Amino acid sequence: MNTHARQGLLDLLFSTEPMRDTFSDHARIQAMLDFERALAMASADGGLLPSEAASAIASQCDAQRFNPDELARGATLAGNLAIPLVDALTDLVSREDEPAARFVHWGATSQDAIDSGLVLQMRQGLDLLDSDLARLIGACAKLAHEYAKTPIAGRTWLQQATPITFGLKVAGWLSAARRSQSRLRDTRNRALTLQFGGASGSLATFGEAGPAVVVKLAAYLELPKPDLPWHTQRDRIAEVATTLGLLVGSLGKIARDVSLLSQSEVAEASEPHAAGRGVSSSMPQKRNPVGSAVALAAAQRVPGLVATLLAAMPQEHERGLGGWQAEWDVVPEIFLLAAGALGRMVEVVEGLTIDSERMRANLEGANGLLYAESVSSALARSLGRKRAQDLVRDATRRATTDSIHLRQALASIPEIEEILSPGALDALFDIHQATAPSERLTLGILDD
Amino acid sequence: MNTHARQGLLDLLFSTEPMRDTFSDHARIQAMLDFERALAMASADGGLLPSEAASAIASQCDAQRFNPDELARGATLAGNLAIPLVDALTDLVSREDEPAARFVHWGATSQDAIDSGLVLQMRQGLDLLDSDLARLIGACAKLAHEYAKTPIAGRTWLQQATPITFGLKVAGWLSAARRSQSRLRDTRNRALTLQFGGASGSLATFGEAGPAVVVKLAAYLELPKPDLPWHTQRDRIAEVATTLGLLVGSLGKIARDVSLLSQSEVAEASEPHAAGRGVSSSMPQKRNPVGSAVALAAAQRVPGLVATLLAAMPQEHERGLGGWQAEWDVVPEIFLLAAGALGRMVEVVEGLTIDSERMRANLEGANGLLYAESVSSALARSLGRKRAQDLVRDATRRATTDSIHLRQALASIPEIEEILSPGALDALFDIHQATAPSERLTLGILDD
Amino acid sequence: MNTHARQGLLDLLFSTEPMRDTFSDHARIQAMLDFERALAMASADGGLLPSEAASAIASQCDAQRFNPDELARGATLAGNLAIPLVDALTDLVSREDEPAARFVHWGATSQDAIDSGLVLQMRQGLDLLDSDLARLIGACAKLAHEYAKTPIAGRTWLQQATPITFGLKVAGWLSAARRSQSRLRDTRNRALTLQFGGASGSLATFGEAGPAVVVKLAAYLELPKPDLPWHTQRDRIAEVATTLGLLVGSLGKIARDVSLLSQSEVAEASEPHAAGRGVSSSMPQKRNPVGSAVALAAAQRVPGLVATLLAAMPQEHERGLGGWQAEWDVVPEIFLLAAGALGRMVEVVEGLTIDSERMRANLEGANGLLYAESVSSALARSLGRKRAQDLVRDATRRATTDSIHLRQALASIPEIEEILSPGALDALFDIHQATAPSERLTLGILDD
Amino acid sequence: MNTHARQGLLDLLFSTEPMRDTFSDHARIQAMLDFERALAMASADGGLLPSEAASAIASQCDAQRFNPDELARGATLAGNLAIPLVDALTDLVSREDEPAARFVHWGATSQDAIDSGLVLQMRQGLDLLDSDLARLIGACAKLAHEYAKTPIAGRTWLQQATPITFGLKVAGWLSAARRSQSRLRDTRNRALTLQFGGASGSLATFGEAGPAVVVKLAAYLELPKPDLPWHTQRDRIAEVATTLGLLVGSLGKIARDVSLLSQSEVAEASEPHAAGRGVSSSMPQKRNPVGSAVALAAAQRVPGLVATLLAAMPQEHERGLGGWQAEWDVVPEIFLLAAGALGRMVEVVEGLTIDSERMRANLEGANGLLYAESVSSALARSLGRKRAQDLVRDATRRATTDSIHLRQALASIPEIEEILSPGALDALFDIHQATAPSERLTLGILDD
Numbered sequence A, B, C, D: 001m002n003t004h005a006r007q008g009l010l011d012l013l014f015s016t017e018p019m020r021d022t023f024s025d026h027a028r029i030q031a032m033l034d035f036e037r038a039l040a041m042a043s044a045d046g047g048l049l050p051s052e053a054a055s056a057i058a059s060q061c062d063a064q065r066f067n068p069d070e071l072a073r074g075a076t077l078a079g080n081l082a083i084p085l086v087d088a089l090t091d092l093v094s095r096e097d098e099p100a101a102r103f104v105h106w107g108a109t110s111q112d113a114i115d116s117g118l119v120l121q122m123r124q125g126l127d128l129l130d131s132d133l134a135r136l137i138g139a140c141a142k143l144a145h146e147y148a149k150t151p152i153a154g155r156t157w158l159q160q161a162t163p164i165t166f167g168l169k170v171a172g173w174l175s176a177a178r179r180s181q182s183r184l185r186d187t188r189n190r191a192l193t194l195q196f197g198g199a200s201g202s203l204a205t206f207g208e209a210g211p212a213v214v215v216k217l218a219a220y221l222e223l224p225k226p227d228l229p230w231h232t233q234r235d236r237i238a239e240v241a242t243t244l245g246l247l248v249g250s251l252g253k254i255a256r257d258v259s260l261l262s263q264s265e266v267a268e269a270s271e272p273h274a275a276g277r278g279v280s281s282s283m284p285q286k287r288n289p290v291g292s293a294v295a296l297a298a299a300q301r302v303p304g305l306v307a308t309l310l311a312a313m314p315q316e317h318e319r320g321l322g323g324w325q326a327e328w329d330v331v332p333e334i335f336l337l338a339a340g341a342l343g344r345m346v347e348v349v350e351g352l353t354i355d356s357e358r359m360r361a362n363l364e365g366a367n368g369l370l371y372a373e374s375v376s377s378a379l380a381r382s383l384g385r386k387r388a389q390d391l392v393r394d395a396t397r398r399a400t401t402d403s404i405h406l407r408q409a410l411a412s413i414p415e416i417e418e419i420l421s422p423g424a425l426d427a428l429f430d431i432h433q434a435t436a437p438s439e440r441l442t443l444g445i446l447d448d
Helices: A019-020 A025-045 A052-061 A069-076 A084-097 A100-102 A110-146 A166-193 A204-221 A233-260 A288-312 A324-351 A356-364 A369-383 A385-402 A408-411 A414-419 A423-426 A431-446 B016-024 B027-045 B053-062 B066-076 B084-096 B098-103 B110-146 B167-192 B206-220 B237-263 B291-312 B323-351 B355-364 B368-381 B383-403 B406-411 B415-420 B422-430 B431-447 C017-022 C025-045 C051-060 C068-078 C082-096 C098-103 C108-148 C168-193 C204-221 C235-259 C290-311 C323-351 C356-364 C369-383 C385-402 C405-409 C414-419 C422-428 C431-447 D015-024 D025-045 D051-060 D068-078 D082-096 D098-103 D111-144 D168-193 D204-221 D237-263 D292-312 D321-350 D356-364 D369-383 D385-403 D408-410 D414-419 D422-426 D433-448
Strands: A151-156 A159-165 B151-157 B159-165 C151-156 C159-167 D150-156 D157-166
Touching: A019 A110, A019 A324, A025 A052, A025 A069, A025 A110, A025 A408, A025 C098, A052 A084, A052 A100, A052 A166, A069 A084, A069 A414, A069 B066, A069 D422, A084 A110, A084 C108, A084 C290, A084 D385, A100 D369, A110 A166, A110 A233, A110 A431, A110 C422, A151 A166, A151 A356, A151 A408, A151 A431, A151 B159, A151 C369, A159 A166, A159 A369, A166 A233, A166 A431, A166 C323, A166 C385, A166 D168, A166 D385, A204 B151, A204 C151, A204 D157, A204 D204, A204 D369, A204 D433, A233 A288, A233 A324, A233 D168, A233 D237, A233 D292, A288 B291, A288 B323, A288 D237, A324 B291, A356 B206, A356 D369, A369 A385, A369 A408, A369 A414, A369 A423, A369 D098, A369 D204, A385 A408, A385 B084, A408 A423, A423 C235, A431 C235, B016 B027, B016 B110, B016 D082, B027 B053, B027 B084, B027 B110, B053 B098, B053 C168, B066 B084, B066 B422, B066 C017, B084 B098, B084 B110, B098 C369, B110 B237, B110 B291, B110 B431, B110 C323, B151 B355, B151 B431, B151 C356, B159 B167, B159 B368, B159 B431, B159 C204, B159 D015, B167 B237, B167 B431, B167 C159, B167 C168, B167 C235, B167 C323, B206 C159, B206 C369, B206 C431, B206 D051, B237 B323, B237 C168, B237 C235, B237 C290, B291 B323, B291 C235, B291 C290, B291 D292, B368 B383, B368 B406, B368 B415, B368 B422, B368 C098, B383 B406, B383 C082, B383 C108, B406 B422, B431 C204, C017 C025, C017 C108, C017 C323, C025 C082, C025 C204, C051 C082, C051 C098, C051 D292, C068 C082, C082 C098, C082 C108, C082 D321, C108 C168, C108 C235, C108 C323, C151 C168, C151 C356, C159 C168, C159 C356, C159 C431, C168 C235, C168 C405, C168 C431, C235 C290, C235 C323, C290 C323, C290 D292, C290 D321, C323 D292, C356 D168, C369 C385, C369 C405, C369 C414, C385 C405, C405 C414, C405 C422, D015 D025, D015 D111, D025 D068, D025 D082, D025 D111, D025 D204, D051 D082, D051 D098, D068 D082, D082 D098, D111 D168, D111 D237, D111 D321, D111 D369, D150 D168, D150 D356, D150 D433, D157 D168, D157 D356, D157 D369, D168 D237, D168 D433, D237 D292, D292 D321, D369 D414, D369 D422, D385 D408
Parallel strands: none
Antiparallel strands: A151 A159, B151 B159, C151 C159, D150 D157
């Protein structure tokens, strides 16, 4: 079995290789086997089985020894993967050490293996995300610093608004990425815990030895021991999903900005160049924002998956019917999509092509309309907001109709001349003055 | 390449083999190649390329000739699968017939191949569902007929309510399944059409030959010709998803009922017996409702996927960024889950184990409380609904507290005696009279 | 009680007045009362109560007579609105005609009144949508016709692609709107049926008179009689929701296009001008696309609501717990949002400001890059797609770097000269030739 | 204007009065006015306007002075509520102190008022939830303690599994409620911050005075100052939604358990009795679990709303189009539903009626099948899991078929007799031994 096999034609497009490997069939099997091995060893430590038996079991807990096709078929009958896996493990052990086979999975229930295995996979998945997120944060910080002073049109409701700097826009990406980093770490601490409870989650099979076995088992897997088994309390699983959902949303925001900036008519930034990247099957001039498409697609898909996990939380009694099963493919899917979106945004931010001149040209090309708020605010101190806006609004219309600069359109209005001297008016159209606050905010967050 | 390979450990549990094959990597590639072949032939018919070139192209349109790993890698760069596929096809053709290679994919755009390919897969998927749905309808009709007269407790808000028949419950499943059948067919007619528009969806490359090529192409693929290319009008795709969503919801309803009826404390019906089916890894007495779990899990997962497709509809201009890409794995996932839920419910309904005696016992064991509405309605005609309900409510409380039958509790109330003779009262507790209307409704729908 | 009162500060922004009235508290109460009145009259026709009693009941079935605050409080205890409503109706009737009060709601259950009432509201809601949709279709057809020949840059992945016409873009909106019209009508026929079943949905209270009463009741309400009561078969309700979801998605597509076209840097179209419309609280030059914002917000919100209704379908036994209750506010919310999105898009399409010159300028301003596909396709017939694309791609790069027209960049390439005469090359850059197929498609759909 | 008016017929059913008031129209207006007042005062402190002007503005910032119908109409034109509100405020101020009116909203943008207002409402909403959650935690702890030793059938996949205690089931509810408490507090700290940035979020209008005004403004509103304005970084808002989503999921789990336990055939627990609570309009014996229905309905509705907010995160540039607007009604809706679900579950857990005898009877009535795992585990140590399960499985079948106790069915199997003495076998059927681990876990969590 090739443990790194492609699992779907689009997996590499929408995810990353390391995350795909973390949630591969092979890894799923191995994670459950890691649980079974640790269980045998912990039980042996607790005197519940001979240490030779534990060793015999442990030695078979290698996914390479298992036939995934048989496990898949077995799952259709049993309703979950742990049952055929435990059966197959028992067979393997009994071939090597017949008496040891008696102790395979002893005292555990399927969900213990499945949930703990998933937790182990999620731990690895969160490590991968944490590492890529650190790269994204670094790339955003570098970009924000470099372009802290570079003027660009601020845009609201998709309309040009007032001048800001490109650094400030990137600082927003950075700020959100930092919060995602903090959330990922908090969630990891709260959500990744051992699952171990036996049949109805009461550890009944172990009698008085239960608590000690749990402690040992948690230690072997390097997982915290939870206050209680959590077979039908799924908030931890769902919390991981929501944290990834928030991350993907923030990545989608970066992708949204990049894709809008790279429109032909805006052309202020574009995704990194690479041979063959973003080509079209019909149009030779195209360079499609492939990375942004991946992140935006993830931002469309993950919310529905998060909703599924939230809606699946009210599971029945001691083990659920339908809700739990709904998690099995959905949790991996969220990790895969989050990794893809993050990996692509790291690439995009690290390699972003930026055209500062075009930023300036778009800003200045608008006949000075982006300074309307600046003039209006200055006038408002004397005229009030409404009168000031009415005056400036008329001037912006004249500027547009007559294709003249707003500065010129304003020049001929006596009511304005009385309040603002030509010098004062010029100052309101000064790009450095207009963007100094953007620079200040940007540098402020970089110091944090 | 094994075209029937397992693609995920849980695919067989949550889907069916034929649907998995319909949406396998292999099938996805083949469907796009089917488009490319038909395009070459239609263009040749339209005189746009030599018929030998079309034959040369057609002869290479076999998924077995393509390396999916290379396509997957190519897609990460190009942003979609069609680009590396067309490149690979061009290479293959040029090895056999160099001049013919010039005409590969001529006039088309990636999305034409991807969307038309998807439509071909969906057509096959809808056929599979239609066929299984016919089986479900047959099984429900048989069951409804067989148990048309079998009394069972009607239950509302999870409380026993009034007597109905088990046939009536199944008739409800049947009625919904028939509506799903009708919807699947309507949707198929409205939604499955050729996608073909070229670069910006205007068929510009073909000039005046465009309309004729479209007609030929549609004919080769046996697909209706749409009024317009629909690269960013995704309502057809989303409609298919919603129709499957409705089907899965109705299947979830069957699963909900079966799982509730098979609770240990109710035990009126249970999923089919089979060796190893629904076993537990720890509890020998268990027979878990595995089929219902699959359908309920699908009913949890599909709504979020449908929402994703609906939310992805507002795609940009002539071809979208993010929304379209979000569809690529989501549409297949919905088909897979729908097939799994349907397949399992066919199995469950066809092989349902029914315990009519237990149904009767549960109904009668409730001290006659299920007849409270019948008595209350009868009294209401004389006393009014409120007074009647108050009287009967008191009697039901006495019946519960004193563990006596409601008939007995009512017997001693003078106000009731005045209205209802003992015989009339007895008649209200007659199970045949109580369930005759259920039988009538059930037989009525079977005649439809 | 003011029956047209504002119910929420944002209702008028996100919906329309007629739809808000259709789903007002008042209308909800009246619709349930319409059911109660029809039930009394149908039962009298069936000989189950005196016709004077039916008249007495009918005369009180006026929402103005009921105190909504008391009903709201009553619902918190009873768990639904029908119970306090029926109690209040009984009181009202008994004050006028004590004996008639006995027959209020006779044989029905709460869900009969609530569901049938909802169906009546939905019928009115669908009428409103149908009427506005006809206006949208008319406006799109007019616009498509008017601009059938007007060149505009086709854009894919947010990049300029090849020339099309603005009429073709609008034809896409039209085509989707027509399909929504067809779906709304189909859904109306399939989904809007009477709900009437009594306690457990078996019509047991009516005995043999049941079928006749159902027929009469359906006739009074002018609703089709369903094959069976459908208390826990919710596919009809959910189908209405999905149909509205598809409509809203298609409206979001129009809004997406309009908002992108009205970007300051594109400026090819903008929402209708009106005093105060789309103003900013700080920027005098702004004219925000308010209508598009409403439709896009609806397109974000409705999918989650549709998912809720789909996920709520597997309801328990004869009447559900949680799923049914989840519908009560969600169905109205979908209608309100759909009406708002539709109403706004009617306004926007009817009054769209179009700048054909700017469309042309944006198209031509791109140094002829939009003709790259046209040249490449022509060359491909001789050179093959790959070589042709490579040649043209190099030329597009030179055009961009040197700021020259693509025509000029191509002129100096000998390989191209051999294939295409200067005249043939010029023809490939002819906008009329490039957009004739767009015009043809547009006119074609207008003839349909 | 009645500030406590009912806003929808079902608001009291699905929410609570205090939360409805927190998110009433009135409260929404007041919260924005609180921002405007604080802005005036902070600007005056920063020397940007005369303190008399600030006082004049502050004195008008009272929602009672505003006509909500006019604001609602104004919002349809302007696209948001802040614009008509600021206009109306300016009018009010100018009537009292004409010069002061010039400074209303000075330097701010609509979104500053709308977002900061929402944050103020959310703070109050989180306080309400925190307080009710503390009650829920207290009620769960009390119940878990009281029933720590009370045996009940553990149930998995809706089948009886092994004995546990009712205290352990409640301990699971408690554990999840505590995690929700911790999440609510973390989220509050991370997510509730001032929004203030002016036109494009750069604080440009204030020039160098910006930072000082922000600090003052934050102090007046008692909100933390964020690192940056966050007009299009919506992760904080979405995080609040996800945290409430997790809470509602955990409340749904309690409701699921209660509703299943209160089924007529199980009857181990039921919601609190109260006159009129959970009555039926047709069936006098019914006592519907109204509180659970509310919580389960919320658990169906909130996930879709959370998904909407996550999907709306990728907002455009400096202020979004569609995504932001989608939040305005959805955030309040989530708070309302969460409050309703929490309030009902507090009621239900505090007043839960528990029938310990019925728990025991259901457990014992199953012919000892719930002890099958205990016997099987004991045998597995000698025979291996598979052989042990096979033996016990056969015995459970015989017990079921012959209606005898499992103890008796096992007694006659020689292979078992060899391993387990009659005394050892009896011990495996001892309820105290079987449930001691449940009690231990329960008491353990109560000590935490």
